[in-house]
Amino acid sequence: MTPRQRRVALVVGILAGVSVAGLLALSAFRENVMFFFDPSQVAAGDAPIDKRFRLGGMVRPGTVEREAGSLDMSFVVTDFERDVKVVYTGVLPDLFRENQGVVAHGRLGDDGIFVADEILAKHDENYMPPEVAKAIKSKHGGVMPVDPDPRKAKPET
């Protein structure tokens, strides 16, 4: 091969490699990206039945149930409009509390119960997952029923 042909072969090879990688990335992305839904959207049937997604909202007070001594538990996620029951088995994050923001990863069963395999309640006790804050805000005319960050009682903001 002449140097020129070699260079062309090199460029073509690189382009082919990069596009294959791009296509694979795209398909990995399509299959594995998770969408977020709030309880109202789940109630309206917007959430997929066969795919994992993120469910977010507040833990409704008085709904956390557990059979004593078991890792199986359940609670209700609410956006103050609609509720979704969540079941989960395993260790809960430190800041999982009633009346706090929570995000659950999992699937929706045929019975309308969300089976979670992962529960996130972030690390700050004042923290509200932004998508939860947004979902709740949009239903209350831009007013948060619960202040997501009371620490922001700073004079400048």
Add this chain to the structure above:
Amino acid sequence: MIVELGHFALVLALIAALSQSFFGLVGPAKGQASWMAAVRPAVYAQFALTSLALAALVYAFVQNDFSVLYVASNSNSALPLLYRVSAVWGAHEGSLLLWAWILVGWALAVALLSRSLPVEFAARVLGVMGLISVGFLLFTLATSNPFERLWPAPPDGRDLNPLLQDPALAAHPPMLYAGYVGFAVAFAFACAAMIEGKLDQQWARWMRPWTTIAWAFLTVGIGLGSWWAYYELGWGGYWFWDPVENASFMPWLIGTALIHSLAVTEKRGLFKSWTLLLAILAFSLSLLGTFLVRSGVLVSVHSFAADPTRGLFILAFLVIVIGGALTLYAWRAPVLKSNAGFEFTSRESFLLFNNILLVVATAAVFAGTMAPLIADSLGLGTLSVGRQYFDPVFLLPTLPLIALSAVGSHSLWKKGRLRERRTGILVALVAAALLTAVLVLAVWEGAKVLTPIGFLVGGWLLFSALVDPIDRWRRRLSMTPAIIGMTIAHASLGFFVISVTAVESYTRERDIALAVGESGTVGEFKYELRSLEFVEGPNYDALRGEVAVSENDKPVSVLHPEKRNYWVQRQQMTEAGIDMQWSRDVFAALGEDLGAGRWSVRAQVRPLINYVWLAALLMAIGGIIATLDRRYRKRGEAA
């Protein structure tokens, strides 16, 4: 008073930065020698002033001056002294100040060590660094002033987030920032070369040690963060593909590509404009990382300070720096042509593929990190991207990359022959295959599909990296620091791949419910909860469990996981009990009270996990050793 002095010093530092950039950029353009001579004093002044400002803030923290808003929000009189100091960079305002100080520190190092550089060039490099300083100091003063007073002063502070009260995390931000900001030097070198329209092999030789040291800092910073996440977030795991982790990982990947591309530019005078582009990219991604983390745009553990009002300034700053540099690039890069050929299997080709694969890996990580932001801003819904995406798209380019480097590091410049090294490479491959067979068949049980592949490529790189030093030793040839450093870095990367493969393939983990006296099994391990008792720390109280772990009925460790309650923030924290053994970590974390006397316990046994961080540290050490090479010290001489 001290606090106002600090604030005032910061304002003066801005003026020093302005004059540094003015004299540094306009001086050479006008050919004014006296102006260029003013650049270094401006750097010294700026360093003294930002140091004063930082010292004032540290002083406010140490003295518990809660009349300062930032201190009141992030410290408490019960906080131990070490954490009162590290609380300085525990949130947005202080971390920006630290960033600015480290930037000026790098500029100081350049000013002191660049005496042998051409006067105009050194002035331009410092001028560009001055411009970045101006941006940062303006941002700090205008939107994120750490010296703001709070009136009336509260009796005590709100405390540092308990998660941040940790020695590794005290060191993590300074290390990470030293790496991020170190790429500013490479960026400034690139801009100065583009302004001058001159880029030769000598230029690459100047730039290499700076880039490698910045990269080494970044490596240590990322490693510390990952280690901290493992033992402090309480749930095990060393890498979560969290947006903020990605934000620090992308500049690392591009920095790695830059180091290799610079090697070609130095040795062969090739890849010039590509090197420039990587230098711009590495720093742009560092800036993006800093801002993404601290602006609260990304939903993550790290977004402790969320304030979207700063977003506009950040965006403007990013556009000016990245856009400006890319415009300069588009205008000047065509001047800097490389003209030399190389053969298909020469070292240049291997390094070209190294660069392509690293950039592809970065692009994949970038796409996954930014997709949620882009989808959100376009109203396409709220989505999240997890390891189901990142793992495959990252491994796809990086596994071939590791295999290529096992071969490529033995190839010759320009010529396409692997010399007499062919045997060495094959011996390394056979050794790696033997190692794989032993690990998969005899040492651990339960291999996955990728397990042998990971061991094989990792082992190949590890052994192949040793071929050159062994060969030199046998032929009694000298070993330069450059070769020792490269060997250590490559061998550590191979070792890293082996460790990660072992962790990913053979981790045993399970959540179990245990009452005192009960036990549960996790694979071949048995976890028994022996006792639960209350203990008290300096600023928390805790429930402390004693967990005895046995493997096939032989006792292996006794763990003491804790559930802590920090008094000031009334925050609950999981302190995992970890027994670090030479070949694995035995891990237990206490979950919550399940009733009926039972507690949930997260039980994990992870083989080789500590070598993941050790390998990262060794990689960084390899980088540092490589910069000690003699050719970097004889700066003034021609190539």
